[in-house]
Amino acid sequence: MSSPEIPDIVIRRLPIYLRTLRRMQDLGIESVSSEDLGAHIGVTAAQIRRDLSYFGRFGKQGKGYDIPTLADGIQRVLKLDRCWDVALVGFGQLGRAIAHYRGFESNSFRITAIFARNPEHIGDQVNGVVVTDESTMEDVIPEMGLRIAIIAVPADSAQEVADRLVNSGVQAILNYAPAIIRVPSHVRVREIDPTSALQSLSFYLDSEGQPPDSVFDTSMLPGLAEPRS
Amino acid sequence: MSSPEIPDIVIRRLPIYLRTLRRMQDLGIESVSSEDLGAHIGVTAAQIRRDLSYFGRFGKQGKGYDIPTLADGIQRVLKLDRCWDVALVGFGQLGRAIAHYRGFESNSFRITAIFARNPEHIGDQVNGVVVTDESTMEDVIPEMGLRIAIIAVPADSAQEVADRLVNSGVQAILNYAPAIIRVPSHVRVREIDPTSALQSLSFYLDSEGQPPDSVFDTSMLPGLAEPRS
């Protein structure tokens, strides 16, 4: 019923189920079968039933799932029935874009601390949050009780930042830096890595060249003839 | 040796191997064992050897792998020994951030077409690429021979855009929209979904509340007390 060892892959699917259910709920749909839900998401009905069975019995035989009940159930399982304060480390191009992104707020997360290295940015404000010197991380994070952090620093600094976050009590890291970070086993990391995603997609492409009339000739662009990862 | 059915999960690891090898190469290291490489990346030596074995024999017994040789080999396997032109659809906050991101260029990808819906943005230029009306997608993409596209539109438009991309000949999609898109089986999709990543991390957090002195009281913020996904 409850859970001796739930696969992480199951946990990673739950947010998709939740999002889909909430959209259905907004559309006024009241209940859904595993078949229907699976068709929307692109997974099998059996997988949905198995995934949900790790957490309890949410369905009614012959009827399917009551959408608000199931959505609330998943939300509780994921501990999303509260708001989590999040630290953001890095305030370059990427860090600023993340700081300004408002999509987390309606989804149980709020960036409530921003750390920058560049003195030029310290004191800036984003949505009422003041950008702080990164050297204060070890004081501010425990003081605010932050347990989740987003890394948006250059690859070379990512491991150092991760180590300091872990020392400050952070248990979960969303890593936008193009670097694998190593953390103790009580800390979870998710990588956001669009470059790797594109690079792996490339494998599946038909490899005939760009059309001959392409304006852009790779061989003319220094640094592109011999691409680096 | 060559490949009757290579698991996608293996393909998704190759960019990480490649990046790590190139970093070692830049550090002047000449060769590496599967043990070493695995330690850097956080995977087992056996996994690296098995993964590489799908594509050939890159190593030398007793010695390990010659770094430039292996990196070049992976690059060729992933078809990254050329530059791919990429279409970007969407020029809101997110689309603009992606358009300005320069990290793809040194990694075999260049955004060479940008499509926007908002007339206000059409005609804008980013790195010499002119923002075009999205209604021209079906003409421009085949004409330029683009096979990869990035979706950065709101969730409600994502499926429609995906359909039109597929109709235009796109074979690979990097999807930043928080929506699962369905595509024919000859098209590959990778999702970039930071919100889902955060939501799945939340599961693993100790759930004692924020510290009592937190400045931010969730219950006071409309729309946060009952979070939606």
Added chain:
DNA sequence: TAATGTGAAACACTTCACAGCG
């Protein structure tokens, strides 16, 4: 000798298929 490449074993995840319930 040190480390690869790979059968075979172990483990993990998905799907089948159906008993049982509303």
Added chain:
DNA sequence: CGCTGTGAAGTGTTTCACATTA
């Protein structure tokens, strides 16, 4: 009757362990 929840079977992935080779 329709659809869930779940043992059991099937598939896919990882790891073991070692023969092989530079």
